[in-house]
Amino acid sequence: MTRKPSVQLYTVRDHMADREATLTRLARLGYTAVEPFDPTADPKGFRALADDLGLAVSGAHAMAMLHEPDPAPVFEAVAVLGTDLAILPAGIPEEDFTTRDGLERAADLLNTLSARAGEHGLRLGYHNHWWEFEPVLDGRHALEALADLTAPEVVFEIDTYWAAVGGADPAAVLERLGDRVVALHVKDGPKVKGEPHVAVGDGAMPVPAILAAAPADAWRVVELDACATDIFDAVGRSLEYLNGLEGA
Template sequence: MATPLSIQLYTLRDQIAADRDGSLARLAEIGYRSVEAYDPTADPAGFRRTADALGISVSSTHAYALFSKDAGQVFDAVAEIGTDLAIIPGGIAHDEFTTPDGLRRTADLLNGFADRAAERGIRIGYHNHWWELEPRFEDRTALEVLAGLLDPRVFLEVDTYWAQVGGADVPALLRALGDRVLALHVKDGPGVKDEPHTAVGKGAIDVPSILAAAPDALRIVELDSCATDVFDAVAESHAYLTALEGRS
């Protein structure tokens, strides 16, 4: 059975800040049965109660908080909200992806997080933007080089939109990375920096070809920004992806 379509809650950060429980209820009404959190340390017990009441699972969470809070506290919160996948979505200087030494330091950092997470039964992942794809080392992107330096326990959450903006042939990238890719951020838009995103299926991204290249990866909808009503956009995204892949 296909895993439920998920959504990164950063998409609705303003709405969640104003009314978390009401926003989660609207997502459930749209048909989302899974979510990806962006700060597990924000009232994890309350978040879990609301998600349980709505029948929502937690596919994964971003864990930017690892750079500012005690790792044990963060991993406890990750477990409490109901997932074992914690993803680093930033916090590393862009320049670190432009040299071999920088990539080695980045791998050491992520591998260190993975060691500590493993003690709690949690896996660490890394989420890209465009700056991990623009630098090239012979015929490979910095992200591909990094993947080769990472402990096998560290997985990748490939942001397919930013990978394309960074110059990658995204289906080819996904095939090259293979089973290191556990999750995809599925988003759409004009395919350039500093422009609003659109509902999935409404922009310039060849979403079907990208998804076909990683058939077993988690699908997680995200809009970093949106020029239309965001709930309308995430509903349209859900409808498009459900029709495309038959996911619920």
């Protein structure tokens, strides 16, 4: 059975100063899961509030795992949130995706972090932007070449929008990576860098084909990096669209 959609809280970052009101509003829109981006900010309080609202934590973006001398406290915070998925959302130099040597460095980093995450009962995931797909090495997008260099325990959250902006066919990427994909960001827009995103279903992305190609148990995570309309209206309509597809 396909998981119910989650929502990346970076989408509503401008409202997170009132965390309770924002999570309550997302729950009332019908979301049953969220993806935090700052897991070390009061993880116990976040978990308690999420539990009260019936919100699961699908995963957590945890950039701090690269910034701290010891990532253990970051992984501990992710575990407190109630998820087993710690996601590195960036931090690998863009130029490392342009050469084989750079990809090997990136793989070494992810493998090391994955081993540390495993000590806390977590999986380590990597989330892409466009720069992991724009370079093509030996006929393959750099992100896919990186996947082959990483340990099988390293998993991926494919941002389908940025994969498309980077020149890839997101559905084909999902099919090739298969079960290595445990989550995907579902977003929509004109597929142009710097342009605001729109509610899922209102833009140029082939969302039905993307969802059909994704593993059934991979989290579908709605995200809008920027939006020219009311953000809660956009995330609400995104959920209605996705639920409609799953019910078709």
